[in-house]
Amino acid sequence: MSQSERIKIAKRVAEELKEGEAVNLGVGIPTMIPDYLGDKKVFLQSENGLLGMGPTPADEDIDMDLISASKKPVTYEIGASLFDSSDSFKMIRGGHIDVAVLGALQVDETGEVANWAVPGETILGVGGAMDLVAGAKRMIIASTHVSKDGSPKLVSKLTFPSSGKRKADMIVTEHAVFKFREGKMYLVEILSDISIDQLKEITEANFEILEKVK
Amino acid sequence: MKKLVSVKDAIQLINDGDTLLVGGFGLSGSPLTIIDEIAASDKKDLTVVSNNLGEEGRGLGKLLVAGNLKGAKGSYFTTNRDAVKAWSKGELEIELIPQGTLAEAIRCGGAGIAGFYTKTAAGTKLAEGKEERIFDGEAYILEKAIKGDVALIKALKADTLGNLIYDKTARNFNPVMATAAKVVIAEVDEIVEAGSFAPEDVVTPHIYVDYIVMNRYIKKGGRYVESV
Numbered sequence: 540m541s542q543s544e545r546i547k548i549a550k551r552v553a554e555e556l557k558e559g560e561a562v563n564l565g566v567g568i569p570t571m572i573p574d575y576l577g578d579k580k581v582f583l584q585s586e587n588g589l590l591g592m593g594p595t596p597a598d599e600d601i602d603m604d605l606i607s608a609s610k611k612p613v614t615y616e617i618g619a620s621l622f623d624s625s626d627s628f629k630m631i632r633g634g635h636i637d638v639a640v641l642g643a644l645q646v647d648e649t650g651e652v653a654n655w656a657v658p659g660e661t662i663l664g665v666g667g668a669m670d671l672v673a674g675a676k677r678m679i680i681a682s683t684h685v686s687k688d689g690s691p692k693l694v695s696k697l698t699f700p701s702s703g704k705r706k707a708d709m710i711v712t713e714h715a716v717f718k719f720r721e722g723k724m725y726l727v728e729i730l731s732d733i734s735i736d737q738l739k740e741i742t743e744a745n746f747e748i749l750e751k752v753k
Numbered sequence: 754m755k756k757l758v759s760v761k762d763a764i765q766l767i768n769d770g771d772t773l774l775v776g777g778f779g780l781s782g783s784p785l786t787i788i789d790e791i792a793a794s795d796k797k798d799l800t801v802v803s804n805n806l807g808e809e810g811r812g813l814g815k816l817l818v819a820g821n822l823k824g825a826k827g828s829y830f831t832t833n834r835d836a837v838k839a840w841s842k843g844e845l846e847i848e849l850i851p852q853g854t855l856a857e858a859i860r861c862g863g864a865g866i867a868g869f870y871t872k873t874a875a876g877t878k879l880a881e882g883k884e885e886r887i888f889d890g891e892a893y894i895l896e897k898a899i900k901g902d903v904a905l906i907k908a909l910k911a912d913t914l915g916n917l918i919y920d921k922t923a924r925n926f927n928p929v930m931a932t933a934a935k936v937v938i939a940e941v942d943e944i945v946e947a948g949s950f951a952p953e954d955v956v957t958p959h960i961y962v963d964y965i966v967m968n969r970y971i972k973k974g975g976r977y978v979e980s981v
Contacts, residue, residue, distance in 0.1 A: 587778045589922050604920045604921045605921040623928040623929055624853075624925050625859070625929045628856050632871065663837055663840060665851050665852070666851075673872045700877065701876065702877065703874065703875065
């Protein structure tokens with residue numbers, strides 16, 4: 540996956556975020572989104588206890604007690620606030636975060652997400668993934684279309700452990716945008732020069748095609 | 754100041770087999786001085802409740818290397834390869850808890866609440882063996898409160914009564930842990946006169962804090978460096 544494809548995904552998700560929304564960004568491609576928001580202002584929430592997270596500081600301003608959930612140094616935006624972990628997850632679980640943008644290992648055709656564990660490997664980390672899946676008002680998945688070994692990430696049924704019963708609203712890959720409605724997956728946009736037949740080949744999940752895409 | 758003790762005396766409050774609530778998100782907000790003292794002691798069979806197990810050989814990672822631990826409960830251990838190894842050899846018991854459930858379980862532990870129903874993890878592997886109940890058409894699972902024998906927390910400053918304020922995102926789990934253990938020991942960078950904090954600014958009121966220990970670590974270039 541090239542950097543330009545990662546940027547394409549980040550830019551497309553950035554279009555989905557609305558002025559003034561509270562947004563939690565997962566690790567990987569989601570962390571690139573702030574670079575593509577233009578003049579649009581959103582409030583980034585970090586689950587270790589910060590609302591109003593700003594960009595990476597200059598080296599001389601790094602403070603390892605002002606960090607993101609990925610444990611990377613960050614800064615404050617104007618109007619930022621600090622709170623403890625239980626308050627932070629009150630925000631997340633209680634439906635006060637407008638959008639969570641998360642990576643995924645697999646997403647099934649109903650929108651159920653697996654993003655915390657690989658079968659057969661030691662499972663010793665979940666972090667805030669399940670809380671975000673359960674609680675954010677909207678869930679957008681930003682992910683490569685297939686996994687590193689070429690196997691489909693968009694599957695008919697999850698073979699990786701589920702992150703929760705709550706379904707994603709949308710997934711953006713380097714090839715396409717899909718939306719999930721009432722347990723069904725819809726192709727709403729094509730983002731590369733891929734044909735629909737080629738897209739079907741690399742997508743195990745069944746999807747319907749919106750008229751405007753055909 | 755009445756609550757100030759040496760770190761040597763402080764760890765005498767910990768007994769073999771105790772459950773310790775230890776603040777911090779990675780190394781930030783982690784009581785590194787107290788952890789060092791435990792690692793140098795012969796305390797054993799400790800169970801640590803903390804978001805992570807520090808990093809390899811750093812922070813709580815030191816207790817694993819030193820052999821003080823029986824188990825760990827937290828949300829993310831993958832970044833400490835020592836923890837993964839110890840677990841796969843059967844030398845460390847690990848209970849994996851979603852981060853928000855961990856924070857809420859400790860909050861409940863300090864608030865006199867025995868358990869709570871959460872939708873986080875319902876229907877997943879982490880819900881196995883837990884009671885599921887439907888409220889308003891949605892599945893929730895029963896999680897029990899978590900309490901500790903001793904809480905080891907890190908604050909920026911204490912006043913002479915023991916009121917605490919925290920440094921930026923180093924707050925994380927510390928304020929809830931301060932409420933949920935029989936004995937609470939706070940490691941701080943500085944002690945100031947009572948009255949120095951505006952009441953509005955106090956995050957942890959002093960009644961939660963039993964003992965204060967001075968932090969031996971200083972920050973240089975934004976990172977922790979041991980000063981002695």
